[in-house]
Amino acid sequence: MIRRYAVILNASAGGLIGRDMDAVAAEVVARFAALGVTATVELPQGREIDRAVQRLRDDAATPDAIIVGGGDGTIAHAAQLLAQGGPPLGILPFGTLNLLARDLGIPFALEDAIAALATATPRKIDLGDANGVPFCCMATLGLVPMLGRVREKQRGMPPLVAWPRLAGSWLRALYWDPKLALTLEAGTRPRKMRTRGMGIAVGAYMEGRFLQRASLDQGVLVAYTARHRSRWALLRFVIDLATGRWAGDPELDIVSGTALTVQTHRKRLAVMLDGELVRMRTPLEFRVRPRALHVLAP
Structure with a gap:
């Protein structure tokens, strides 16, 4: 047929x-x-x-x-x-x-x-849900949404112009001192922390790979929180992330659950959902939606 x-x-x-x-x-x-x-x-x-x-x-x-x-x-x-x-x-x-x-x-x-x-044949994969908005891969808070605003301004620029500007934004971001103060709840005792960046992924990422998941129907969310105190430690983590050597970082906090809540003193927070920048009311309520999306997979 x-x-x-x-x-x-x-x-x-x-x-x-x-x-x-x-x-x-x-x-x-x-x-x-x-x-x-x-x-x-x-x-x-x-x-x-x-x-x-x-x-x-x-x-x-x-x-x-x-x-x-x-x-x-x-x-x-x-x-x-x-x-x-x-x-x-x-x-x-x-x-x-x-x-x-x-x-x-x-x-x-x-x-x-x-x-x-x-x-390709159809299969079902998990979705994440942030305050009722579905996402496929990851929701990020802190530095990444801030850099996302820079990237939007550079859209349409030639690569030889856009990439150096984006790299400069990353370097300036290392000197971004106002860390995000938040409380993370995952069905256990609330965890208070200060971070420059948090990512909540739909399923765990594989060690040794750059942002690639081993399975797309794990039925779980995983929160990765960068708790690096120094700028150089954060820069080293970014490099390790790009080369897939991030898993052993002692200042990377990893928490998993089917539902996660992020609370902060701010009424609204910038959140990047799969590359799209949105502002959401707090607290942020995340949950997994098991096998919610039908996709074509090789």
Whole structure:
């Protein structure tokens, strides 16, 4: 039976900026056709992307899968809509980190990604939930949301300009003294701490890998809190994180549970959900939603 895929491409994704989108769409259709898959491609922009996913999800002639091409934020928005039901979500990775695509084993090269999706099978994976908002991989507090605001300002800049500026922002962030004071509750005695950064992941990350999970249906959230007292220790941790040697860091606090609560004296807190910056009321209530999302996995 011939599969029918509906493909949505976000032209604003980092890997698509500056490309001829009509040519990319034609290439996607042709490569899927060569593998026996009928694909239609849409090129919505901004909020129209969410509306396109919702329309395809609710269409009486539902496609066999909705393939979304973009970065982590675009994928997260599509996942929020498809967690409510509908066909499986497939990913064409065009972002910077492509976290969920990396976890699912989807190649980053367009030709290889299409080949993988053409023969992929549906499976269910866990989602996280932050104050009622679903996310796929990780919610971050502290430094990362702050740097996210810098990255948004640099969107569309040439890489030779954007990356040095982002690196400079990281270095300046090491001198960011106002640590975030918070209380973490995970079904045990509340833990009070001060941190420059916390990440709450949907499942544990593998030692020796850069932000890659061993399993996507662990049914647990894991909070990673950087409690480094010196700037040099924090810089060393960032380097260890990039090279996959982070697990043995004595100043990295790791707590897991099916539900986590983060309390702080601030009424609202900046939170990065899979690359999307949002401001949320506190306390922040996190929970895992087991096997809530249907995806295509090679």
